Structures are given as C-alpha cells and as structure tokens.
Amino acid sequence: MADHTTMTTMDNEDTQKDKYLTFHLAGEDYGIEIQFVIEIIGIQAITEVPDMPTFIRGVINLRGKVIPVMDVRARFGLEDRAYDDRTCIIVVNIDGTEVGLVVDEVSEVADIPEVNVEPPPKTGRSAEGSYIQGMGKINTDVKILLDVHKLLFSGEMQEIAENMEED
C-alpha cells in the first residue's frame, strides 16, 4: 500500500521534474517549478486589504476561494507598471497555501534539465538575489529560476507570520 503511493507520487514528480513555467517580468525571463503551479488566470478585480506590505495587492475571488495576490514586480522592488490584458495571475500552492502571483506576461512551460541549471550568483546583494534558486540555460537564453517558497515566505512575510505567532 505504502509502496504504491510513493510510486505514484514519484511518477508525478518524474513528469513534472525539470519543467518550469516561464514568465516575463520587466524585461527578464523567470521560471518557477511547475509542480507548484495550480493555474493561470487573467488579471481581475483585486480587493485591497489594509495594513499589508505594498507587494501584497489584496485578495481575489478564485471560484469562491479567497486567495491573496502578490505583485512580483513590487516584491522585487521593481517599478510599478499598469496592468494590461497580458498581465496574468499565476496561482501557486505551497503546502496548502494558495497565493496568486501577478506577472507581466506568461511565456511557456520549458524543460530545463538539471545539468543546465547553474547555482545562483553569490554576489547578489539586490533584494531579488535571495529568491533565486538557480540560473537555467536554454540554448542561449537564460531564465532566472525562482525559489517559490522563499518568494512567498521570506523577508517581510516571515515577519508577519512571526508576529502572528506572538499574538
């Protein structure tokens, strides 16, 4: 029984392994592991929530579920840009927490085998440095592969979580 379940999850992981959803943000290409992605939806009305960090834009109604939305541009401290019809919300799920990520444009699902992934640059002093999981190479293109967990939970969000625990 137990063996069987591990087999199936392994199968799943196998088919999702090395696959990344790539998207466009301020002239760069980024990728996140496909296993975290639930769905991609167009931009829609976001209800603001008071007292949130600026990159938490608010909450949206995803078929009856209320999920928070994070603007990845704002998260990286990049300049704001008006949402247009190419703006997408990538809904990710990490350990049961669903969050929408606002990105400029979603490109494709790319296969990047492990051998083509370089470790993140060590120098990174910029804010986004800490969210990088590696640099993926597809031929001559480079995709910045993001660590979704850190993207969601490190920094200010961590503080919020800690504050909550204190409460």
Add this chain to the structure above:
Amino acid sequence: MSMQIDEDQLEIIQEFVTESRDMIEQLEPAIIELGQNSDSEVMNAIFRLFHSMKGSAGFLEFDHLTRVAHAAENLLDLIRNNEIELVPNHVTLLCDACDFAKEALEMVESDFTDESMGTAADGMAENLHQAIELAKGVETDSAVEPGANSPATSEAGIKPEPEGAADELPELEITDEMRQSFVQEGNELLQSAELGLLAWGENPEDNEAIGDIFRQIHSFKGNCGFFGFAQIEKLSHQMENILDRVKSGSQLAVDNPADQLLATLDILQQGVNNIADGKGDSITNLDQHLADLNALVAPLLGDFLVEEGVQESAIAEAVETQKKPVGEILVQQGAASLDQVDNALKKQQEKLQKAKTEAKPVSRTKTPAKRQDIRVELGKLDSLINLIGELVIAENMLINNPDLKGLELENFNKAGQHLSKLVRELQEMAMTIRMIPVSGLFRRMIRLVHDISVKAGKKVDLELIGEETEMDKTVIETITDPLVHLLRNSLDHGLEPPDERLAAGKSEKGTVKLSASHEEGEVWVTIEDNGRGLNKEKILEKAISKGLIEGDGSDMTDKQINNLIFAPGFSTAAQITDISGRGVGMDVVKKNLEKIKGKIDVSSTPGQGSKITLRIPLTLAIIDGMIVRVGTTTCIVPTLSILEAFRPEMTQITITPEGEELARVRENFFPIIRLHDILGKEPDSKELSDGILIVLEYQENRFCLFLDEILGQQQTVIKGLSDFIGNVPGVSGCTILGDGGVSLILDVGTLVESVDNKNDKAKFKE
C-alpha cells in the same frame, strides 16, 4: 489477543472507544445524581452502562477494562439489592472507575490494547472490592458470601450476581417500568440484529456485520440475564456461541445459516413480546430450538457425537434434516401432523402481529420518540457547509448577473425566486446540522462541580437550565474551557463555606445555576451563583495599583469595574486570592470568547452573588451584514453591532485639543473613526457632513464610523482571509458579493481597540 490488527478490527475498536466515551459521559452525571438521591431508575441506568461497557470490552478482550467494569458492577449490584448502603466514598470510587476507563480508552485508541493499564486496573478493582468488603462487614456481621465479590469472572458470568449470593438477598424486584424498558431495548437490539443478519445473509463475507450482530445479541443476552429471563437468555447465549463461531471463521453446517438465525431471532422476539404482555419468559420447545441452533455447528457437534458412538451417517442425516424448517422436521419425525404445524405457524404469525402492534404503543408511551442519530465525520459536514456557502454566492451571482440588467425575464425571475428560496432553506438546514444541544457540555460540568465541591468542602446545588438549547459544535468546544474556569471561580471564590453562609443568613447549600437560552439572535450561557459576589473596592484598588485605570475610578459604572477582571495583567494567581478570587483563567475566558465573537457580561451584587453571561452569536458561518461604501471600496459591517446611522451636522462634531473628533449623539459623545483612514482609500468627501456616521457598539464601547454611503443589507457568508495574510487589524474576514467581488468584513472589536491604542499612544507621547 494476538495483536494483528486488521482494518475491520480497527474500526470495531474505534467504534468501541467512541461508544464507551459516550457511555462514560452519561455515567458521570448519573453517578453524581445517585449520590444525591438513590433513585432505582438511575441505579439501573448506571448498572446497565457499566455492564454494556464490560460486555463490549470483554468482547474485544480488553481484560483490564473488563475487570474494573465488572468490579464496579459488583459493587452496584450489592447496593442495588440493598445489601450494602451507598456511602459518598462509593460515588468517588465509581467516578474513579470512570476516570480509569477514560484513561484505558485513550490507551486503547492509541495502542489498541489496554495491557499497560494492568497495575492501574488491579488497584482500581482492588479498591472496589475493598469497598464491598468493608461495606459488607459493616452491614452484616454474619456470614459474608465470599463468592459474591470474587473478581474471577468469565464471559458466562455475565449475570450480574453469582447465584450463591442469591438466597440471602431479597429477590430483585422487577418493576413494570423496568420490564418495559427491557422490552423496548430488547426490541431495538433484536431489530438491528435482524437487519444485520439480513445484510449478512446477502453478503456472507462481511465479518463486520457478524461482529455487529454478535454484539447486539450479546447485549440482549446480558439484559435477559440481568432480569433473570433464563430461557431467553439460554437461547440467546446459544445464538451468541454460533455467531462467535462464524466470527472466528469456522464453517457452518448449512449453506445459509442466516435463515436459521433469523428464525431464532423471531423466537427471541416472541419471548420479548410475551414479557411485554406480562406472561413471563417461557419459550415453548426451548430445547428443540437450542438443538436447532446446535445443529448449525454440526461439524463440531458431529465430532462429539462420533465420540459418543453415533454413526457418522446418522449425523449426516441429522444435518440434512436440519436444513429444513422446524415444522417440516417435526412432521418428518412424526412428532406432529402437517395440520398441526400449519396451525401452529398461523398462530405464531397472528401472535407475532398482535404482539407487535400491542408492544409498539407501550414502548412509545414510555419514552418519547427516540432520536435517530448517525455519526458523520466532521470534515464531511464542514465541506458540505462550505459547498452550500458557495451555492449561496453562486446563486447571488446568477440572480444579480450584470448581463441580465434591463431585461424583462418573467419566467427567469420566477425560477430564480424559487431557487433562492430553496437555497435559503438549504442554508438554514446546513446550519442546524452543526448544532448540537448543550446538554452534553452541561452534564460534564456536573462531575466538575461535584469534584470541586468535595475538595473545597462546600455544599453546592448545580441547576441546569435550557439543556436542550442548540449551539454550533465548534462553539460548544470553544466555550468548554471558559465554562470550566468560570464554574471553578464561582465555586472556589464565589460561594462561601457552609458556616460562613449560615452566618450570613443564607442556606447552607450554595446554588450555581448554569443556563442556556436564545436571546436577541445570540445564545446566552449564564453562570449564576448566590455567593458573596465581586468585591468592587478590591478590584478597583488592584486596577489602580496596576495602572489599568486612571483616577480613583469613582466615575466608573459597576459594569465597567466588573469588566476589569478581564483586563490583561489582572489574571495572575497571586493577585486573585487578594481580590475575592475572580480572575483565574479569565484571560482564557476572554480569549476564547473573542475567538467566536462572543461577549461577556458580568454583574454582581455584594453578598448576593454574581452572574456572568456569555453572549455568543448563533452561527459563525453567516452573519447579517450592512454593505457600506467608501470611495470605490465596499465593506461589510456586522448588523448586530450597529446601533444607529445618521448624517451628521457640523454642530454635532467637536474636536478635542488632541485632534480627536467626537460626535454628539443626544447626551453622549462618541469618538469618530474614519473608515477611509483604516482602509487607506480616498473617500468621496472628507467633510463629515457629506457622509454618514454609524454608531457601533462592542462590549459597552461605542464609537462612530464615518463612511460615504450605506448600500444595503445582505446575508453574508464569512470567509477567512488567507493564512498567508494572517490577522489584519480591523478586518475579521471577507465575503464574496453578488457581483463576484471580494468585500472585507470589518471587525468592530479591533476597531474599538484601535481607538484605544490611538488614545494610549497619544497619552504615551505626552
């Protein structure tokens, strides 16, 4: 039991654990009640509960649990037969037995065995036996039957009292009431056994079904033994044996034993009916029936017979005969003619019909219509309720769909209205599903009150009022701890010791009233005692020394002073004893109440007692909300907190030197909170006279909320903001509006605090 647990067994054990827990829950209040007035009904109820527990535990081979239950049963039996007198110590012992059982059940739940409880069980059983010996020694100097309290029991010893003791005891008198309840219970057990047998007949592989039937018959047998209906007992015992064989997997002689077993059930039913008619328990042809049953296990019986020198062919023939109905066999044997059998069958049918129709009304008059309950996993219920919440939203989105604007759609509207009505009903139904009566919670308090009053040496009467009031299950779980704390406080500090009460001209016994009722769209749970009440001076003194209030508190109302006991920092044990008690665990009370959006009212009259009311909203899932607008944003304000709304005139507004805005409403001044400041939005106008002020109340605090416009009122399905976001001050959750947009629900409680904090900060800066 060799502990190879398969899933079936696991399920049986889990069921046993839940069942037994229920029993203990019933047991505790009953035992306490028994201690107060030895009512024979209560006595029998307790006895039966212990007995059933023993039976089930024995069946699952939880020997230690069985042993203790049996010892308790022995003690009870002696008391019941007036052989020994009930002393308070017995009540404590029985309570201890319950505690032991609880512990054992926990063990069983985690380890599937009660083996580790051996020593505890020995101690417990020993205590019970000693109590018996002791009491007996006092009661009768003469010969004590040692057999009467021998711990050695076998399953066969299911009869509560060993025969040996019987002759010196007065015969247990079976009252009509007892008989009726036996008949009712018997009917139920046999009916469910019948259903089980039918199901099993169709699916013989179903071992769980057999386990169920076995337990039904086993309980039935126990009841028969208890009432001394020897013949039925014998037959049911035989049936139990056979079921046991089936359960252990041995083959039966016939292809479809279910039929024969059903026939036996009918006979048992007939016996019960006879008892219902007051005819005693004799079963005609008992031996024949027993033999019939025995034949079912022919292979084993055959072995014996062969040993006895019976020819195997004869046995085979007997087996063959056994497949035929009783009547046919009799005819074949020449013991009865065909006509006789036919007549007998007809009579049996008539008798059965008659007895059934007669028996029913009897059982009905005895007990009110029995609730039929099924156990459902809470998770399933929750997802059902979530789904219905979704449905309410979907319905709203459909009916108020923007695409429909300006269209004349008569039929659509009709269908829409119908749908709305159904959805509303469904929603109400879903809410009631989660509601359970508070009686379970209240009854648990009986034990608590008993324990504390014994420990504190006080005499207390606990009155329970409104036990049937229904509340959300989660709410009940949340208020359990607060109730414990409040009761403990009432007993420990509120009620005076007997001599002090007498000196104060009160009755020696204190009273604590625990009541629940529906009031103003809320459930009120009230704990009222007639003790010494709160000591205001000391509370004030403490509050002033702690810097919780400014000035000497002379401008505070009694209510405000009483509420100070919930103030943080007021609840450490050392201080509590100084201020007439109240305060232990009060933070728990407050925190838990806040969790369910409840409120606490405290009132107290010195020397007369105090009263604490927990006011809890009926449901947590749906609230009545007022939709309000600021700029482009809409929010929901819980309608229950709104006192009034008005368009202010500048003359009503006062601005303090600190810059705080106050609105005068008749004789009172309330601080103003601007909603656009909280949400960080741009309003239509910042002029107070251009917008609306609504007066909100939260636990005696009132303030005004400034906003642009009130849009309307709506039933709002509450959804939590994502855990990712966490707690947002001023916001308790959100909801989805008819147009699919998300709207925040304002949390009046934290808004009040934000006013306070602002003031505090302002003061701090000075």
